[in-house]
Amino acid sequence: MRTIIPFTLIVVIAHVLVRTPEPLDLTHEHSGPDEIVQRTSEPAVIPYSFREFFDALMHVESGGDTRAIGDDGRSRGPYQISRAYWLDGGGSDYDRDVWDTYESESVMLGYWMRYTPDALESLDYEVLARVHNGGPRGADKESTIAYWNKVRAELLAGRNKQESRYED
Numbered sequence: 001m002r003t004i005i006p007f008t009l010i011v012v013i014a015h016v017l018v019r020t021p022e023p024l025d026l027t028h029e030h031s032g033p034d035e036i037v038q039r040t041s042e043p044a045v046i047p048y049s050f051r052e053f054f055d056a057l058m059h060v061e062s063g064g065d066t067r068a069i070g071d072d073g074r075s076r077g078p079y080q081i082s083r084a085y086w087l088d089g090g091g092s093d094y095d096r097d098v099w100d101t102y103e104s105e106s107v108m109l110g111y112w113m114r115y116t117p118d119a120l121e122s123l124d125y126e127v128l129a130r131v132h133n134g135g136p137r138g139a140d141k142e143s144t145i146a147y148w149n150k151v152r153a154e155l156l157a158g159r160n161k162q163e164s165r166y167e168d
Helices: 007-018 049-062 081-088 101-115 115-124 126-136 142-167
Strands: none
Touching: 049 101, 049 126, 049 142, 081 101, 101 115, 101 126, 115 126, 126 142
């Protein structure tokens, strides 16, 4: 039996996965009261995709092991999700489905929709990662900064790996 995903969650998932945020163009000067005033000679950074973000979270949480068990048995699966998180995110059969990457990602999206919809809408990966790690108020906890730094390092490592494939 699969988890039934509410229609609103499907709409958000489609929006997040299809939408590609525009990188800021910081390579030329802007003027005017509503324009960006920061200037740099560096090219704009291409934003990470949601897939890259999920992959980085999974690598930090379990190294990609879908059968991982952590926190003395309280967290399970590829994203190390607890039973309470699972239920808050709209999941149903924790014991069976937490091991499934797709089901876990659906629950994570539901959790973020519930506790940090603005960060989900804007693809604020730092807030999303810190809430995933520290609970609904995780983005305000100093203890989640180190976690975010690990996720950010994984994002960069994944991007560097992709770029090196193009250089060969």
